[in-house]
Amino acid sequence: MPFEDTSYYVSHCVLGVANRVLVDEGMFADPYGADRTYQGYVPVVCHRSLGE
Numbered sequence: 001m002p003f004e005d006t007s008y009y010v011s012h013c014v015l016g017v018a019n020r021v022l023v024d025e026g027m028f029a030d031p032y033g034a035d036r037t038y039q040g041y042v043p044v045v046c047h048r049s050l051g052e
Contacts, residue, residue: 022028031042 023030
C-alpha cells in the first residue's frame with residue numbers, strides 16, 4: 001500500500017479518536033448529536049480578525 005494511502009487512514013483514525021475525546025470533554029460539538037441538521041458535519045467559520 002502506498003505511503004499516502006497509509007498516512008490518510010492512520011490520520012483519519014487518530015483524528016477521529018481525538019475528536020471523540022474532545023466531544024466527551026465538552027470541548028467540541030458532536031457531529032453526530034441529535035441536534036445536528038447534517039449528521040457527521042460541523043460547520044466552521046473563521047473570522048479574519050482571529051489571524052491578527
